[in-house]
């Protein structure tokens with residue numbers, strides 16, 4: 001009676017070994033792990049033009065029945081967990097190909113707070129460079145993997161000769177994370193605009209009569225901006241609801257560090273009053289950057305809840321009364337705090353020496 005380990009070793013290296021390798025080589029089942037635009041190139045590689053199936057690889061949807069992950073582009077902190085779980089679920093022998101500049105070193109998001117290198121999460125067999133890599137490049141990567149399965153030898157499929165720099169030219173270095181904030185970035189929000197909109201003029205008059213606003217302006221066809229004191233936002237929301245604006249479409253925060261303030265915006269619209277349906281009223285207020293707080297509208301307008309949590313994650317604004325304050329909602333637990341603040345800086349990473 002032989003042990004399981006001996007049996008596995010026999011299958012791998014015994015007389016059946018070459019047959020097993022041959023079978024694995026022509027039975028690659030890449031799991032779909034589309035995270036970004038590289039996925040379109042993968043689709044192209046397996047569509048009728050290039051027909052990736054003819055080289056023995058066919059995309060499959062269930063991790064437990066696949067043996068190859070093709071990481072198609074960017075992996076974020078949240079997606080890293082999915083990548084690892086998918087990899088853990090796959091039976092051995094399993095392989096990983098990473099395609100695209102984003103997967104290699106971050107690509108166009110190279111200094112994004114949320115980027116993770118797939119090679120830090122799972123063992124990678126082959127990288128396919130490009131943004132995006134062509135379908136031919138992907139198929140060449142799969143062929144190289146097959147060669148590795150067969151021979152145990154991993155080779156690069158394309159080599160580029162090193163070209164010496166012209167005398168006196170400095171090597172190219174990627175830009176570093178921004179270190180400085182512009183002293184006076186132009187922040188122009190809700191600028192008034194002349195438009196031919198008679199109903200809008202009437203609405204502006206009605207809002208002026210009902211809402212204690214610092215200003216009420218038309219900023220475009222079907223767009224009205226109402227500036228209020230931050231404490232007054234809930235009352236303004238109530239008045240708008242009485243007028244027929246029945247939901248919050250969007251909650252937004254703008255960081256204006258040189259004026260030491262955030263601008264908080266709520267966009268109101270209507271599903272129930274026909275004339276108001278195309279209209280968006282933007283109620284906005286300035287709040288200090290130090291200890292930024294504003295009253296939540298979540299109990300009055302449930303659609304505001306989710307977006308308030310999102311703004312809390314990204315900017316650290318406290319929406320008083322929203323029960324989700326103080327915890328991370330959208331970002332992964334280990335994500336840095338308030339990454340959309342303009343003074344947020346990443347720790348520098350060196351990509352080019």
Ligand code: SF4
Pocket residue numbers: 036037038039072073074099100101102103107108130131132133
């Ligand atoms: S490498 Fe280019 S094509 Fe691929 S995911 Fe990144 S940005 Fe998109």
